[in-house]
Amino acid sequence: xxxxxxxxxxxxxxxxxxxxxxxxxxxxxxxxxxxxxxxxxxxxxxxxxxxxxxxxxxxxxxxxxxxxxxxxxxxxxxxxxxxxxxxxxxxxxxxxxxxxxxxxxxxxxxxxxxxxxxxxxxxxxxxxxxxxxxxxxxxxxxxxxxxxxxxxxxxxxxxxxxxxxxxxxxxxxxxxxxxxxxxxxxxxxxxxxxxxxxxxxxxxxxxxxxxxxxxxxxxxxxxxxxxxxxxxxxxxxxxxxxxxxxxxxxxxxxxxxxxxxxxxxxxxxxxxxxxxxxxxxxxxxxxxxxxxxxxxxxxxxxxxxxxxxxxxxxxxxxxxxxxxxxxxxxxxxxxxxxxxxxxxxxxxxxxxxxxxxxxxxxxxxxxxxxxxxxxxxxxxxxxxxxxxxxxxxxxxxxxxxxxxxxxxxxxxxxxxxxxxxxxxxxxxxxxxxxxxxxxxxxxxxxxxxxxxxxxxxxxxxxxxxxxxxxxxxxxxxxxxxxxxxxxxxxxxxxxxxxxxxxxx
Ligand code: BG6
Numbered sequence: 240x241x242x243x244x245x246x247x248x249x250x251x252x253x254x255x256x257x258x259x260x261x262x263x264x265x266x267x268x269x270x271x272x273x274x275x276x277x278x279x280x281x282x283x284x285x286x287x288x289x290x291x292x293x294x295x296x297x298x299x300x301x302x303x304x305x306x307x308x309x310x311x312x313x314x315x316x317x318x319x320x321x322x323x324x325x326x327x328x329x330x331x332x333x334x335x336x337x338x339x340x341x342x343x344x345x346x347x348x349x350x351x352x353x354x355x356x357x358x359x360x361x362x363x364x365x366x367x368x369x370x371x372x373x374x375x376x377x378x379x380x381x382x383x384x385x386x387x388x389x390x391x392x393x394x395x396x397x398x399x400x401x402x403x404x405x406x407x408x409x410x411x412x413x414x415x416x417x418x419x420x421x422x423x424x425x426x427x428x429x430x431x432x433x434x435x436x437x438x439x440x441x442x443x444x445x446x447x448x449x450x451x452x453x454x455x456x457x458x459x460x461x462x463x464x465x466x467x468x469x470x471x472x473x474x475x476x477x478x479x480x481x482x483x484x485x486x487x488x489x490x491x492x493x494x495x496x497x498x499x500x501x502x503x504x505x506x507x508x509x510x511x512x513x514x515x516x517x518x519x520x521x522x523x524x525x526x527x528x529x530x531x532x533x534x535x536x537x538x539x540x541x542x543x544x545x546x547x548x549x550x551x552x553x554x555x556x557x558x559x560x561x562x563x564x565x566x567x568x569x570x571x572x573x574x575x576x577x578x579x580x581x582x583x584x585x586x587x588x589x590x591x592x593x594x595x596x597x598x599x600x601x602x603x604x605x606x607x608x609x610x611x612x613x614x615x616x617x618x619x620x621x622x623x624x625x626x627x628x629x630x631x632x633x634x635x636x637x638x639x640x641x642x643x644x645x646x647x648x649x650x651x652x653x654x655x656x657x658x659x660x661x662x663x664x665x666x667x668x669x670x671x672x673x674x675x676x677x678x679x680x681x682x683x684x685x686x687x688x689x690x691x692x693x694x695x696x697x698x699x700x701x702x703x704x705x706x707x708x709x710x711x712x713x714x715x716x717x718x719x720x721x722x723x724x725x726x727x728x729x730x731x732x733x734x735x736x737x738x739x740x741x742x743x
């Protein structure tokens with residue numbers, strides 16, 4: 240039977256590790272929201288697998304609590320009831336082969352015919368390889384063509400959560416294990432930063448306008464700053480975090496992806512591989528980072544947190560200076576920093592432009608004009624700010640920098656920004672991998688980060704700086720900038736500007 244839009248092939252989303260936080264806080268609320276907006280493909284069902292002894296109804300009740308919290312006032316209990324009929328639960332232990340057979344039997348029973356499948360690894364990373372191997376052993380990862388007159392491919396895709404490996408070697412080994420069962424086009428490696436609306440907008444801003452791209456290069460840009468500051472500390476995740484640290488937790492993925500979006504060349508099309516080729520290409524051009532250009536730090540009190548080794552040297556903050564060796568960016572420093580327990584949550588990319596080459600105004604000696612600053616605020620006050628100089632009215636030559644501002648919420652409304660998981664799940668269901676990491680991209684990012692990790696673990700590692708919780712991080716990070724005559728711009732669009740021209 241040829242499937243038509245009114246009779247589409249159904250899709251099953253199989254979530255491994257379905258009793259965890261991610262399913263409750265992110266995945267199911269995102270799917271419910273897509274359902275509410277009528278954007279979920281028809282006939283999608285979700286089968287969760289975990290060890291807890293839930294019935295289908297227990298599972299639904301648990302997920303309802305998450306969806307309610309996530310949706311707030313927009314939660315519609317009637318709609319939830321119809322959606323919840325699509326949720327199923329299978330009890331199973333990921334280390335017991337027979338439990339996968341139980342899952343397979345359950346899938347056959349509820350699917351009853353040709354079905355697409357999206358496998359979602361929401362488990363602890365140690366289970367990624369075993370689960371993939373079992374899917375291969377049961378031969379339920381292979382794509383096929385629907386029987387009968389239909390030529391539709393019954394697709395099989397797998398979504399892999401982060402962390403994708405612990406270093407380059409483990410990421411390569413995981414890629415090998417996955418590729419033994421799935422082809423690369425079936426693999427969707429999540430980096431939720433790529434699903435953030437404001438991160439996606441970087442490419443639209445750069446390549447959907449004509450006035451920014453001509454100045455987006457070494458001739459006009461003085462330097463670029465990428466800050467991902469978090470006010471939360473490690474909290475209950477210390478067990479994982481103490482093994483990972485900030486470079487693996489935030490830089491290998493989120494910060495390097497933001498860097499790639501800011502610095503990549505325009506792809507010829509918006510096709511997934513064209514976009515990913517450019518992202519990988521720019522990461523390949525990053526010059527190896529030298530230890531002198533790094534700051535590693537830990538917030539005071541970190542070692543007292545439960546499940547942190549009392550003498551832990553795990554960095555909770557890092558600042559890196561790096562260069563991109565290509566035609567566009569030669570000589571332009573990129574400063575990246577991220578940390579926990581900082582003064583505020585703020586993710587921002589700052590493009591600081593060069594100062595005017597000649598100052599014709601009659602300014603006192605030593606005064607410098609404030610540079611133009613373009614700030615892309617990824618969160619929390621999502622928007623774009625452009626700082627430029629203006630003459631103070633009724634003065635002779637006094638100048639001040641002012642802001643041209645765009646805020647998503649005022650232009651598009653409070654509801655405008657969906658959670659990243661909504662977009663990413665929808666893309667995975669629709670087969671669009673542009674916002675997911677490819678195997679070569681993941682490995683390239685690990686190559687860069689591994690070398691810094693190794694230098695920090697070597698006998699002549701730079702000292703671990705200590706910073707106060709609630710601050711902007713260690714003074715060493717300010718010194719990294721000060722050495723180059725620069726300063727961090729802090730808090731989306733709120734930058735305090737030094738060197739404003741004085742009243743005349
Ligand atoms: C996760 C990290 O990938 O990203 C966390 O593991 C971090 O440590 C989180 O807190 C930050 O995400 P967001 O979307 O809150 O900026």
